Amino acid sequence: MTLARDLLGRILFYRTAGGLLAGRIVETEAYTGAADPASHAFRGPTARNTVMFGPAGHAYVYFSYGMHYCLNVTAERPGTAGAVLLRGLEPLAGIDLMRAQGDHGAASRLLSGPGKIGRAFGLTLKDNGRDFTRGPLGISAGTPAAADQVAVSRRIGISRAVDFPYRFAVIGSRSVSRA
């Protein structure tokens, strides 16, 4: 849970063949396990959510609505499910490469949503399970968001556990998926 808040302000990067892609994390959501009906891990381990039950600091990527790939950072120790969905980032590097994926909107909106992050970064299931401390995907320190810059609210797009205050966003950022 604390990871979701702590990731705000940090830098997600991806070293691709074409160049470096990077963005400042400004919106996240926490998902846990058996105590969280909205989590993919709620009903226990399955082929899809295996990574959520593994060690912290790995990428849990899932295919959504038949067309989007969404990225999470695992948050707990082996055996305990937990992940943080990255929902919004402010583009920092590789904006031209992100646009090459087909989104030609304003730069500040290229990564304003979990599906958009997957699209701009070219994420697929090949990225599922990647270690953020090793390999092309990583997270660097950045400048952590101050407590008074963080808004806590309900998660978006779920139908169960709708009142859990597990969404964290940097106040005022134009790269947050929605107000």
Added chain:
DNA sequence: CCACCGATTGCT
């Protein structure tokens, strides 16, 4: 094997 439905997005 089959039917349901979603941690979304973009257009009407």
Added chain:
DNA sequence: GCAATCGGTGGT
């Protein structure tokens, strides 16, 4: 407000 699009999941 709603269609697009399809694999994961759970029940028959």
